[in-house]
Amino acid sequence: MAEIVFDGDGFAVLIPAMNPKVIMAVAWYRAEDWQRWQAISVDKMEDTYEEWLKEAQRFVLEFTRQGNEIQRVVIEPDEFLKWAGNSGKQVSGSSRSEYAALQLRTKSEQPRWYRKEQ
Template identity: 30%
Template sequence: MAKENERTLAFTWYREEDYERLLDVSQEQEGLKDNYKEWLADARQAFLKYKRLGFEPTRVYLDVEEYVAWCDRRERPVNHKSREMFKEIKRQEFYRNLDKD
């Protein structure tokens, strides 16, 4: 990884409409807040924490429809475990693209 990218941190992020859809389609609520406002407050706090630690957090937006389709293709439930797997895939895609620059 290039020197300037060593402190870059992929930070998965939801848009409000995607978060509400995620709540609707999730089979369980583990790891989710009751609403976007609560999720956003926690996410911002974590984002700022990493900035203070010297990282350069970068938002990687998650598309819930893409996630649901990903679950369908793999016959996986829409739940905490599959959500974490999908988020990791998106973070890794971000890092691979970062290395191309």
């Protein structure tokens, strides 16, 4: 079973039991959901989707240059809000990262034939 570890910046890192390489789940947003994420989040997000995307791409490039793997996990506001409500979580960068890692772990534990392609 994979282990989820949180780094000091609130990012959730997935460490597979059979593979010591670090795989980081990154919460990925769609442009059409950006204003909704801004409205429901308790933390400050970038003013525009384009600003966020530029910063996210820089982060992905930097992390992968270190030899690690990034998995972009597209999160949808309604599904996230349902999980957050059931888990007693605020809508924040930390909880979005945790949710992305949980989604990645769930996907990685399914048999390959069962997985939906994203």
